[in-house]
Amino acid sequence: MMIKDAEVDLLLTDLMDLYGYDFTDYSKASLKRRINRLLLLDKFPSFAELRFRVKTDEDYLKRFVEEITVNVTEMFRDPSFYRYVREKVLKVLATYPLIRIWHAGCSTGEEVYSMAILLQEANLLHKSLLYATDLNPDVLEKARKGIFPLVNMKQYSENYILSGGTHEFSDYYTAKYDHAIFNKELSGKMIFATHNLVSDRSFNEFQLILCRNVLIYFDKDLQDRVLTLFDQSLDALGFLALGSKETLRFSTISNHYIQQDKEKIWRKKSS
């Protein structure tokens, strides 16, 4: 069974009307695949039954939202990106008395812990605040705990070394059964909060905003709106970091920004 476009639209309208979740400006191909996947996973005999469940069962709604958004993430994904942050961006941030960083769409937090490790190694963590937001409260709960599957540590450790890390990666966590429990001092400066990029506003000013692999799920107009939100939330000379296939080019804010080398990092001009 494959869901039809009109059915996707029906569900999106329900989510909007009943719960205020607005997915209408998301890229449709991904949403549709996620909904089909959920129909199979949760063994719904028909679209109508899925729709009924979403409309009547709040607990299921949570699962639905969690599953139709993509939460896949990694520590030190794209090591050259982290290397650039380590070698160039943190040098600039070090000059501020208080460093404010926003991870928008942080998912389960692997990216935030990676950043905390960089900050700690640069001796900046003590004067940093890492705001980590996502629309999905469940992933934030996982991020808050800082417990990640142990099987991934080999890959993360390799990424870490490629990013220029010189410490023993395993010093940052304690292995317990099949989990890696990250040190509490890393999460001490993290602030987790739900924030919906579609409907919520700017809530602070930052020197660095990371929003990686989130915009790919939005259509062009929504991408532009969200980039404007970031522009409003970024200090002059602050940095904006996107995913490896995302770009500021073609957006209305691009004139105020200069791309840094070949990385997906842009610096805001002074005025």
Place this chain on the structure above:
Amino acid sequence: MEKEIFMNKYELLIIGGSAGGLEVLLEVLPQLRTDLDYAVVLVMHRRGGDSLLTGLLSDKTKLAVKEAEEKEAIRPGVIYIAPADYHLLIENDKTFSLDYSEKIHYSRPAIDASFETAAEAYGPLLAGVLLSGANADGAEGLLQIKQAGGLTIVQDPDEASVSYMPQQAIEKNAADKILTTRQIIGLLNELNHSIKPGNR
């Protein structure tokens, strides 16, 4: 019953391959018409080595070869390559979206993800080719192309250096045609709109 094929209607050709598939492409590309008037999307399994594939393949043809970009509009006569480590999805408005969701059949990009979304977007205007590989990816997607009215071609498992992937598609009954590399080249050139049925 042999499916009736109206050669000059296809707007998109999508090719998927895994182990042994690249060698086929290296043979096919130089022999494709250079006035190709449909778009081509290549979804190849590979490890890392992001931009290498684009360079390697663009050396083999005068046609424009580029990595598919996020929200880019699909244009005829261009060969697009699915970037490493993302799924490449095709939207109904004939643009690309990238997706960083779970691997499918241990693969990202997954052939199934691109085939399935292309089938939705292009329906009977899509032709799909599945090449050599040691993976079950692509068979389900090819079946969906067929079910949406598109044309499906599978590399002859006898010729493929790894027969598993084509074989999977054949077992699913997803193949309209089972062809050798030579025959695939011939057919792809005939799909060009510039060739009028009478001139064949």
